[in-house]
Amino acid sequence: MESNIIQFSEFLKKRHFTKSILLWFKKNNRKLIWREQRTPYTTYISEIMLQQTTVGTVEKKFPVFLKKYPNFKSFTKSSEKELLTYWSGLGYYRRARNLWSTIKILNTSYRSEIPKQKKLLLTLPGIGVYTASAIRAIGYNLPDSPVDINIQRVFSGLYGSELSHKQIEIILKFIWPKNHSRDFTEALMDLSSAIKKNNDLIINGLDLKKYLFSKNQKKIQTIKFKKVSNKKIKISFFIIRHKEQIAFLKKPNLSFFDGFEHLPNSQDEFSSELFTTSQSKKIKDIKYTITNHNFQIKVFEFFTKSRNKKFKWFDLKDIASIPLPTLYKKILVLVP
DNA sequence: AAAGCGGGGTG
DNA sequence: CACCCAGCTTT
Secondary structure, three states: OHHHHHHHHHHHHHOOHHHHHHHHHHHHOOOOHHHOOOOHHHHHHHHHHOOOOOHHHHHHHHHHHHHHOOOHHHHHHOOHHHHHHHHOOOOOOHHHHHHHHHHHHHHHHOOOOOOOOHHHHOOOOOOOHHHHHHHHHHHOOOOOOOOOHHHHHHHHHHHOOOOOHHHHHHHHHHHOOOOOHHHHHHHHHHHHHHHHHOOOOEEOOEEHHHHHHHOOHHHHHOOOOOOOOOEEEEEEEEEEEEOOEEEEEOOOOOOOOOOOOOOOEOOOOOHHHHHHHOOEEEEEEEEEEEOOEEEEEEEEEEEOOOOOOOEEEEEHHHHHHOOOOHHHHHHHOOOO
16 A cells, blocks of 8 residues: 555656646745745744635735734733634634634743744644644745645545545655745645646646546545534524613623623523513524534514613624624624 | 535544 | 534635
């Protein structure tokens, strides 16, 4: 089995795969905003944002984020809550909370720098095998070879059937340009992106499309395809208004959107009490899906005469500056 | 409705 | 290895 992998690696070497891809990359690299000022810091931020998140989404959020947080030290003037307002819309909010923890560690114990050593990187919250390698290869241009789903697809395609993470590491060790880790990593990412877009892609006589789609096409395209049934959750959210203020929960009861302010909802004790003591009207039904969960949501609006102290009250005009996930923003848009 | 996105963490 | 975690955009 592994002898095939060695043979394949030698084939790539004979075809000058590495050099060809680097040359192709020089002309065809994507002009991505986080590549403009490549530092270990910008690499770290962009790699965390790009975890399970599309390039297009990150392109919108990254510049605003970097203006607010231009370096590790800039976080000392901020708070986890404020960080979440800048992360809002990116999803997987655990990443933001891990980022806060990690940067706190870096500012107190690492002189506001991110370490180069893989062992140290792996101790930091939110940094796993891929991100640690990416920070080393892209941020520091050190000889390391991150393997993400794109790189896995490129080499599985070239090989003709799905390769394991370990097998790809063997291949990469064979062909890796030790002094050009940053370029080569980015080149492989861009290659994957180009393969999806272009009808033909011939690099130094190597017809990548032909290799990628001639054999076992279906198998390669379904790498990492997981079927998981969605859980249905019925829930109501309450917009409770008093004059120009809106009620939020003091103690969140939802396991989602950790760290954000939460709208009162039907999973709370007070729910039935609310309906008997106040006038309400249903203003909308919303279907909302996140990974493995389907929410069937009813939104109710209440106007109360008193400001119940069970809640935290925010002025309507301040809504934009408090940390809210996209769902709550969608709900609050309904407030005139 | 479903797919897909430059994974992390735990055992 | 397997399994769980848990947002948004685009198709």
